Amino acid sequence: MKVSICIGSxxxxxxxxxxxxxxxxxxxxxxxxxxxxxxGAFCSGNCVNGVxxxxxxxxxxxxxxxxxxFFNKEIMGRL
Amino acid sequence: MGVTxxxxxxxxxxxxxxLCGDKVEILKTADSNIMILADGMGSGxxxxxxxxxxxKILGTMFLNGATLEECVETIxxxxxxxxxxxxxxxxxxxxxxxxxxxxYLVEFDNPGCIFIRNGRLMKIPENIREVKGKKINEYRxxxxxxxxxxxxxxxxxxxxxGRLLNFGWVWEDIADYAVKQYSLTISAMRLASAVCQAxxxxxxxxxxxDTTVACMRIISSKSVHLMTGPAQDASxxxxxxxxxxxxxxxxxxxxxxxxxxxxxxxxxxxxxxxSMDYVDPEIPPIAYMDGIDxxxxxxxxxxxxxxxxxxxxxKETISEEFFLELDKPNGASMVAxxxxxxxxxxxxxxxxxxxxxxxxxxxxxxxGIRQNLVExxxxxxxxxxxxxxxxxY
Numbered sequence: 144m145k146v147s148i149c150i151g152s153x154x155x156x157x158x159x160x161x162x163x164x165x166x167x168x169x170x171x172x173x174x175x176x177x178x179x180x181x182x183g184a185f186c187s188g189n190c191v192n193g194v195x196x197x198x199x200x201x202x203x204x205x206x207x208x209x210x211x212x213f214f215n216k217e218i219m220g221r222l
Numbered sequence: 223m224g225v226t227x228x229x230x231x232x233x234x235x236x237x238x239x240x241l242c243g244d245k246v247e248i249l250k251t252a253d254s255n256i257m258i259l260a261d262g263m264g265s266g267x268x269x270x271x272x273x274x275x276x277x278k279i280l281g282t283m284f285l286n287g288a289t290l291e292e293c294v295e296t297i298x299x300x301x302x303x304x305x306x307x308x309x310x311x312x313x314x315x316x317x318x319x320x321x322x323x324x325x326y327l328v329e330f331d332n333p334g335c336i337f338i339r340n341g342r343l344m345k346i347p348e349n350i351r352e353v354k355g356k357k358i359n360e361y362r363x364x365x366x367x368x369x370x371x372x373x374x375x376x377x378x379x380x381x382x383x384g385r386l387l388n389f390g391w392v393w394e395d396i397a398d399y400a401v402k403q404y405s406l407t408i409s410a411m412r413l414a415s416a417v418c419q420a421x422x423x424x425x426x427x428x429x430x431x432d433t434t435v436a437c438m439r440i441i442s443s444k445s446v447h448l449m450t451g452p453a454q455d456a457s458x459x460x461x462x463x464x465x466x467x468x469x470x471x472x473x474x475x476x477x478x479x480x481x482x483x484x485x486x487x488x489x490x491x492x493x494x495x496x497s498m499d500y501v502d503p504e505i506p507p508i509a510y511m512d513g514i515d516x517x518x519x520x521x522x523x524x525x526x527x528x529x530x531x532x533x534x535x536x537k538e539t540i541s542e543e544f545f546l547e548l549d550k551p552n553g554a555s556m557v558a559x560x561x562x563x564x565x566x567x568x569x570x571x572x573x574x575x576x577x578x579x580x581x582x583x584x585x586x587x588x589x590g591i592r593q594n595l596v597e598x599x600x601x602x603x604x605x606x607x608x609x610x611x612x613x614x615y
Contacts, residue, residue, distance in 0.1 A: 150496060151480035152521050152589050153580060155506040163498050183496035183507055185480030
């Protein structure tokens with residue numbers, strides 16, 4: 144599974160760094176590093192709604208607060 | 223051969239003095255670059271005035287084609303006479319390098335010029351001529367690419383005298399040190415700073431005399447092409463990328479902006495590999511693209527680049543710490559380093575498209591300031607003595 148997190152200007156200001164750190168920690172803690180491939184990405188063109196994260200091309204808008212919920216539901220839910 | 227030079231200098235003021243009694247003038251004529259270092263007698267205001275007058279007179283007269291005799295005569299007759307010592311006095315060195323590679327060195331009473339070629343110290347022959355009672359050494363030679371020439375005030379050779387070193391830092395040892403530093407950097411500023419920093423340490427950070435090191439390095443010309451922002455009219459994306467990709471084999475190419483990088487990736491059909499490595503919490507990570515020297519985020523990175531360059535042009539604030547900052551692997555330091563150390567002219571390709579998501583008052587930083595940043599960047603790089611062009615799309 145390929146998960147890309149936008150690190151463009153607007154997403155950066157909305158907390159890309161924190162989201163990346165949280166996801167990296169969660170992936171490690173759940174022992175799914177071999178299944179989840181975390182990547183950086185540039186602008187996905189949906190800057191208004193939050194930090195853009197895509198799972199195999201499907202777009203989600205996150206904030207640091209919703210990251211854990213997103214991980215449990217969308218990432219773990221698909222494995 | 224078309225000779226380009228990188229010129230920089232660094233001064234330390236005598237401890238407790240606000241003004242420096244050494245003065246460096248850097249000038250350009252249609253066919254040459256000139257670097258002049260004058261050291262006024264004494265310290266403080268008096269020395270500063272003597273050094274300023276000397277360097278300005280030499281510079282202005284040289285620019286207008288006066289002979290050495292005329293210059294020296296003018297200085298002797300113009301400088302105010304010191305009430306304590308009853309003489310008017312400032313030592314000076316002049317280095318002029320022509321675009322065809324001819325070089326002319328004039329030295330009066332400063333420590334000798336350190337001339338380094340291919341990592342070895344070159345001897346400057348003695349050729350003394352007396353002008354108006356002053357013994358002046360002249361040397362005409364040809365420069366080569368890579369040569370480094372350092373002019374110094376006598377604060378360098380007096381460093382540490384009577385404290386850490388019995389006789390100060392002797393010329394031969396300074397030259398050895400400069401030769402060692404020569405191989406570590408291609409930057410004139412780093413070389414000048416390194417020698418100056420060593421003097422400061424020998425003085426135990428309390429310089430007993432004004433200390434100045436001015437460096438000229440002979441380099442080949444290197445253009446940097448910097449692209450930032452998508453074109454206002456997306457149909458011009460191709461044209462913008464093609465112009466930015468122009469230049470020769472030595473041209474360095476930077477793209478600052480996530481959307482811009484995506485456009486480049488599409489137009490050139492090259493994949494973009496975005497890193498997640500937050501080496502600096504404030505600066506978004508960089509990305510990689512085959513054949514492109516540097517890919518970074520846009521406005522936040524450029525804002526930091528501008529801060530770094532502004533520190534650089536304000537010479538007083540440059541220290542080892544500044545260069546450590548410049549060596550950091552974040553996007554902004556990497557762009558600034560390239561503009562400072564690996565660039566003789568800058569061409570910017572700037573898109574005027576407005577990203578609607580940036581017009582959001584909820585964001586903690588105004589991202590809609592690209593054009594303002596570009597203008598400031600242009601002025602600052604020009605202050606560094608490098609020509610800049612900006613093309614808007």
